[in-house]
Amino acid sequence: xxxxxxxxxxxxxxxxxxxxxxxxxxxxxxxxxxxxxxxxxxxxxxxxxxxxxxxxxxxxxxxxxxxxxxxxxxxxxxxxxxxxxxxxxxxxxxxxxxxxxxxxxxx
Amino acid sequence: xxxxxxxxxxxxxxxxxxxxxxxxxxxxxxxxxxxxxxxxxxxxxxxxxxxxxxxxxxxxxxxxxxxxxxxxxxxxxxxxxxxxxxxxxxxxxxxxxxxxxxxxxxxxxxxxxxxxxxxxxxxxxxxxxxxxxxxxxxxxxxxxxxx
Numbered sequence: 001x002x003x004x005x006x007x008x009x010x011x012x013x014x015x016x017x018x019x020x021x022x023x024x025x026x027x028x029x030x031x032x033x034x035x036x037x038x039x040x041x042x043x044x045x046x047x048x049x050x051x052x053x054x055x056x057x058x059x060x061x062x063x064x065x066x067x068x069x070x071x072x073x074x075x076x077x078x079x080x081x082x083x084x085x086x087x088x089x090x091x092x093x094x095x096x097x098x099x100x101x102x103x104x105x106x107x
Numbered sequence: 108x109x110x111x112x113x114x115x116x117x118x119x120x121x122x123x124x125x126x127x128x129x130x131x132x133x134x135x136x137x138x139x140x141x142x143x144x145x146x147x148x149x150x151x152x153x154x155x156x157x158x159x160x161x162x163x164x165x166x167x168x169x170x171x172x173x174x175x176x177x178x179x180x181x182x183x184x185x186x187x188x189x190x191x192x193x194x195x196x197x198x199x200x201x202x203x204x205x206x207x208x209x210x211x212x213x214x215x216x217x218x219x220x221x222x223x224x225x226x227x228x229x230x231x232x233x234x235x236x237x238x239x240x241x242x243x244x245x246x247x248x249x250x251x252x253x254x
Binding site: 008040043046050061084 | 121164229
């Protein structure tokens with residue numbers, strides 16, 4: 001990946017923060033496709049993991065994180081601290097994945 | 108009459124497969140928890156003083172669907188109130204699985220401890236009648252690789 005340091009704690013061990021650059025964020029809204037829904041409908045009867053959804057959400061979070069990293073890089077940061085994930089459902093069948101953190105320069 | 112037979116058979120299928128899946132899942136969770144015992148997860152946000160380590164964000168998520176029997180029994184519970192044990196076990200499974208996946212991701216990165224673990228739960232439903240009911244649990248934290 002990159003040399004960008006991403007953590008959800010407030011410091012980078014062994015390094016000091018020399019500049020705060022404010023909040024950076026990335027989001028993505030995803031809908032599920034029909035094929036996955038048919039499988040999910042069946043799984044709703046017998047229970048168990050919905051692998052299609054798990055993968056979809058993992059991919060979407062990675063994309064959101066990537067957007068956040070790009071924003072941080074454009075600000076000249078080399079680390080993002082205190083990262084939080086958040087999920088909200090916009091309408092039935094689509095959900096928003098949101099990730100945010102504080103961009104800093106560490107040395 | 109015909110509807111009743113369909114309903115009963117759906118309940119039976121849901122109960123049979125649902126219980127079987129749940130037992131199998133719990134067994135697999137237990138086995139993997141023992142495997143990943145050496146990776147410690149903490150929910151504290153402060154690192155031990157003077158530690159020098161490489162950090163990386165690690166996460167694990169899982170979506171688990173309810174079965175038909177759970178859905179109906181939870182619906183009935185809604186009328187009289189009280190503990191909904193059908194959902195309790197569902198959420199426990201999802202949380203433990205998410206934590207396990209986070210730990211597995213940490214091991215892949217070479218980390219040996221995870222700090223500031225956060226768990227987030229969201230429900231996935233679709234359609235006006237909530238045709239698809241599932242919960243998603245995301246566990247994430249900062250993986251530490253001591254140098």
